[in-house]
Amino acid sequence: MSGPLAVIGVGQSVQAKRREVTIGALVREAVDEALADAELGFGDIDAVVLSKTPDLFDGVMNPELYLADAMGAVGLPVTRVFTGGSVGGHAAIFGAHLVAAGLARRVLVVAYSKESEGNFTWALSRGLPFSSHLGAGAGGHFAPVIREYIRRSGAPEHIGWKVAVNHRHNAARNPYAHIRRADLTVEEVRQSPMLWDPVRYLESCPSSDGSCAIVVTGAELARRAPRPPAWIHGMAWRTETGHFAGRDEVNPQAGRDCAADAYRQAGIADPAREIDVAELYIPYSWYEPMWLENTGLAAEHDGWRLVDADRTAFGGDLPVNPSGGVLSGNPTGATGLLRFAEAALQVRGLAGEHQVPGARRAVGHAMGGASQFHALWVVGSEVPG
C-alpha cells in the first residue's frame, strides 16, 4: 500500500441545458478547469478514468472512444466506470486505487452527462423481457421507497418540502448549479404538482447537462501542489442486488457497510460529531433523512429530526449539500463525482460562497441503480494520521 492520497485539482462546468456546446466541449470545460486548479498540463497525467451513465441516455455509444481528445487521453490508459448514478463516486475511488496501486502518479477522473440530447425518463421506462411494462419512470422507483420511509419513521410531510428549499437556497450560492432559487418557499414546494405521489415536482431533481473532473495523486506530489490538497481519509464502495428476499431498500445494507468501512479507515467513531459537512446523493428531497441514517450521520428513524431542527441547513451544525446537491443540478453521469468534488472543495477551503466555515472533514457520497451501488469518501484538510 502507498502513502496518503489526495485531490489536487477540481473542475466543473455550469450545469444547465447546454445546447451551445458539444459533449466533447462540455467535458473539456471541466478537464481544463481541474488541470488549471492543479497547475498541470496533459503531459502530467498518467491515466484517465471516465464516469458515464448508460449510452441510451444521451445517445452516444462508447463515449470513452469519442472523448479521447477532449479528456487529453491520447496515448494514455482510459477506463470507463459504469455503475448507474453512483458512477462518479466509483470513478473517483477507482482513480485513487490506480495511484494507490502504483499504476499511475496522477489520475484525471472525468464525468459528464448531456441529458438535453436525449430523454432520461424515457430511457428509464423501457420494457424488460418477460416483464409487464409499467412505465413508472425514474421517480416511480424511488417514490414507493420514500412512502415506506415516511411510514416507518413517522416523519411529518413538511420535511420533504424543507429539504427542497434548503438545497435550492444553497444552490443560489453556487454559480455552477442548474436550479438556483434563493426565493423558494416551503409553500411553493407544497403547491407544486404531485408527480409520483408522494413526490412533488419541486422535491425532484432536474435533468441537466454538466461535467466534472478531478486530479488525484499521492502524498509526494500533493505536497507540491499549488493549492491545498483534499486528503483522502477513507473511501469505500459496496453493492447489493436489486431484488432479494428481505431486502431493505429504505436503509440498504450495502450503503450502511460502505459508510462504516470508510469511517473505519478514517478513524471516525462518531460520524455525526466528527464530520463537518456532508454532500450526499439526494435526487428526491426525502433522501436527505434516509441517507443521513444510511450513512450513519443520524440514528435510524431520526434523520428527519435533524432536518426539522435546521441542523442540516447551511448554518446548521451538520450542513448537507452546500453546493445545492442533486436537487439543484443532475447531469447523472457527473452527479456522483460532483458530490465527491464538493467534499474536496470544502476541506480545501475553495468552495467560494458555499464554503462551510472551518470545514475540516467532509463526506462525499454517491448512490446508483435501485439503491444498489453505494460509494463514499471522507476527505480532510489534514494529512491522515
Place this chain on the structure above:
Amino acid sequence: MTLPEPVETTSSPLYMNYTYVAGTGRSVFLRGLNERRLLARHCPGCSLVYAPAPEFCSRCLRPVGPPFELPGTGEVSTFCVVNFPFPGQVYEPPYVVAHIMLDGAHNRLMHLVREVAPEEVTIGLRVEPVWVDDDELDTSTTSIRYFRPIGRPTRDVAAVPYAQTPIGPADA
C-alpha cells in the same frame, strides 16, 4: 453569438431481435405464469422464500430449493401514484405502481394496482392478481394484468420486522 438552427431530432431506425436467456431459475417462475401459477422457492441457507426466484439466493449465494405454489394473494408493501404524463408511458395517469409482497414470499413484485381509486390505496392493502385470458397467457408477468383489492388492510406492514440476517456467502 448567433447559433445556427439546432438539429432537434435525427431519425436512425434500427431493429434487432435479441434472444433473452431467462436461466433455469427464473424460467421456473415464468413457466408458472403461463399456467396462472405463482411459483416460489425456498432458500435452505437463510430460510427466506423467493417469488420470483433466482437460481441462487442473492443473500447467501446457495442454490434455492424446489418450486412450490403460492396462493397468489398478497399485500401492498408500498406504492406510488404516477400522476403526470411522460414519454414511454403505457397507461394514462393517474395509476398506482406498487411493491407487492405475495403471501408466503419475502421479496417483492412490482406491479399495477387497479379497480380501486388511487387515493384509496394504502400500505397493507390486500390484493389478488387479475390474470389475462387464456389466449394471452405467456411466460411473462404480463400474464398478470394487474392486482386488485380483496378487502381492507388486516395488519400494519410497517410493524413487520425486516430480515436481519447479514447478507453474504454462507460458510462452506
